[in-house]
Amino acid sequence: MDQDAVPGLSPGHLGAPTFEPAPAPVDLATGPDPAGEPEEPESAHPDHTGLACGLTLLLLALLAGGALLAGRALFVHSGPSRPADYAGHGHGEVIQISVPEGASLTKIAQILQQNQVVASVRAFTSVAAGSSTKIQPGTYALRHQMSAGAALGVLGNPANANALTIPEGRRASQVYSAIDQRLNLPAGTAQHTAEQHLAELKLPDYAVGNPEGLLFPSTYSVTGDTTALSLLQQMVARAGREFGTDDIDHPEVSGLTGYQALVVASLVQGESDNPDDMAKVARVIYNRLARSMPLQLDSTINYALGRATLHTSVTDTQLDSPFNTYRVPGLPPTPIDNPGHDAVRAALNPAPGDWLYFVTVRPGDTRFTDSDQQHRKNVEEFNAYQARHSASPSATDGDSSESTGQ
Incomplete structure (x- = not known):
């Protein structure tokens, strides 16, 4: 493991961006209308035969009736009118x-x-x-x-x-929005509550009045007495317990403070949703910091712009923001989201390796390398995959060929 010290950081305060959670409340009704009965085809030719032919037709009709009944049962379970459904x-x-x-x-x-x-x-x-x-x-x-x-x-x-679930990687602004929607509060209520009751949130001193990174992702009970303040207090308290269990104040990486470890965890969470890759992503971050290389993480640009996208343009990389890791060396001043356990543990225990770049070429296929040339080839594969599966602009529309990861 690389033991080089991580560049210093002055925790700052930054308001964050937005979310998409809940509506309001129901009961059961009846099932769908049954499928219509299949119609038996009419014969194309009138019956001009005698008794033998009539008996033959009767026999065929009986057989056809049996086939129709069997076919109808099959139709319900696996026929063309079976309703579309997902698996899992x-x-x-x-x-x-x-x-x-x-x-x-x-x-x-x-x-x-x-x-x-x-x-x-x-x-x-x-x-x-x-x-x-x-x-x-x-x-x-x-x-x-x-x-x-x-x-x-x-x-x-x-x-x-009777619950509110906050997934890993949500920004503080998104958490505020989720609380407002779940409690049917006017938009902005939870954020205003956080700003007006900072002392009651009992944030750690290093947070400098910014809850970002400390609203722990989990499921919280909601009752008639639940308020925005009580939910925020639960989240901050839960973060304190969870990070204490992870021993975030004593990271294994030399020179790293607990708050810096939390910032790194938020970067890892913002760059990867696969727990199997997170420790490698953390190692890429530490390797670049140790070599005084800019992090060039698109997730930090997205945070500064209050958006979420796979594509970062050249114009984006010129953004004047302390969160622009293309221009500003070292770590961003605060976390960029609220990381979960996997990301925190990855930040505290990075995988051994010399990687300097990574890109998720397609879902489930993230490539790590220490070669800029190989990384560019991987990015080309990413662009080709995106071109085949979406109408979005390719990564080459921006500066991603030089970015650390996608």
Whole structure:
């Protein structure tokens, strides 16, 4: 492990960017209309035969009737009219979905489909109509592209209706927005609360009045007595306990303070959502710091601009901001998000290696290298993959060929 000291840092205060969580509360209705009966085709030729032919036709009709019945059963389970459905428990970010008071089963299904939780209304209503599960009004934490059965499993548990889930990597501004939406507060209420009650949040001294990085991602109980302040206090207290368990104040990397470790953890969280890659990402950051190389992390540009994108332009890299790691050496002045356990542990225990660059060429395929030439080839693969799978501009539209990672 590289033991070179990390450049110093003066923790500063910066307001952060925005989120997308919850609506408001529901109950069950009936299942979908049954599929229409298949029509038997009419014969193309009239019957001009005698008794033998009539018996033959009767026999064929009976056989056809049996085939039709068998085909109808098969049609329901695997035929062309089977409703579209995803497999598994979903992926990506946790999203807050509210089931309104008095909503029908179809209305719930429509909400889920509109938020890309389930593949189709019929898939959910079909599963739910055949279940005794009762769905209570409330706000639930779900994921994109869940099977209808998996989504029903979450919605059918009353304990899930009274919670707020903050996923790893959310910025403080996004956490504030999530709290406002979950508690049905006017936009900006939670942020105003944080700013007006900093002393009551009991932030550590090194935070210099900035909660960023200290609103720990987890699931928090919400009751009728829950306030924005009480939720923020729980998050800060939880961060204190969790980071204490991780011993963040005593990082293994020489010269690194606990607050700097938290900043690095936020960078790792912002650059990777794969726990298997996080320790390598942390090592890339430390290796570049030790060599006085700019970090060139797109996540810091995104933070400064209050956005989230895979593509950083040349203009973006010229941004006048202390968070522009293309221009400003060392670590940014504060965390850029609220990291979870995996990212914190990666920052405290980076993987051994000489890597200086990384890029996620495609989902599940992140390439690490110490060669600028190899990195450029990897970025070309990334651009080619993006061109095939999206209409977004390629990474070469910006300065990513020189960036540390994507």
